[in-house]
Amino acid sequence: MLLLRPCPSLHDRVPSTLTPRAPVLPSTQSVTTEKNKLYYGDNLEVLRLHVKDESVDLVYLDPPFNSRQDYNVLFAEKDGSQSSSQIHAFEDTWEWNIDAMRAYEQIVEQGGRVADTMRAFKTFLFNTDMMAYLAMMAPRLVELRRVLKPTGSIYLHCDPAAGHYLKI
């Protein structure tokens, strides 16, 4: 089993270095021989650096939804009641900015059908929040498709407003 867990600072778009909690594999080859790995960091980086082509049976993805909300982790008291303590978990607000533009350009430069589709989206979505969200999702879905075995399945939990674009 290969688990990808988010890194709390992801929304800052800082390229992540795997934290000490993450097992750092000496090479991509190790993925095929070692199981039950937990990676902690930006999934794009983890996928690109550590996961071989057609090596994954099942992908379940619960990504940000572009819900325009901030999410907190709520703690419970010892008796089970809700504590007033909470920490900020992640922001789910996407906007067209320099990072979104770079992500878009990178995917378009790769050419092919995904690039064509992203260019087509941009002709009617323009530089919107949804376009920024799709620019973040597209390279990750490309990587997830790459690592999926021909017999594999991908389950993507997403918002109905974005699902139609993500399917394409």
Ligand SMILES: C[S@@+](CC[C@H](N)C(=O)[O-])C[C@H]1O[C@@H](n2cnc3c(N)ncnc32)[C@H](O)[C@@H]1O
């Ligand atoms: C809708 S929440 C999923 C929550 C998760 N299912 C859970 O129960 O904890 C989306 C999660 O994706 C994480 N995330 C956002 N961008 C990410 C990335 N590039 N790589 C890995 N995780 C990311 C966020 O930090 C957030 O925790």
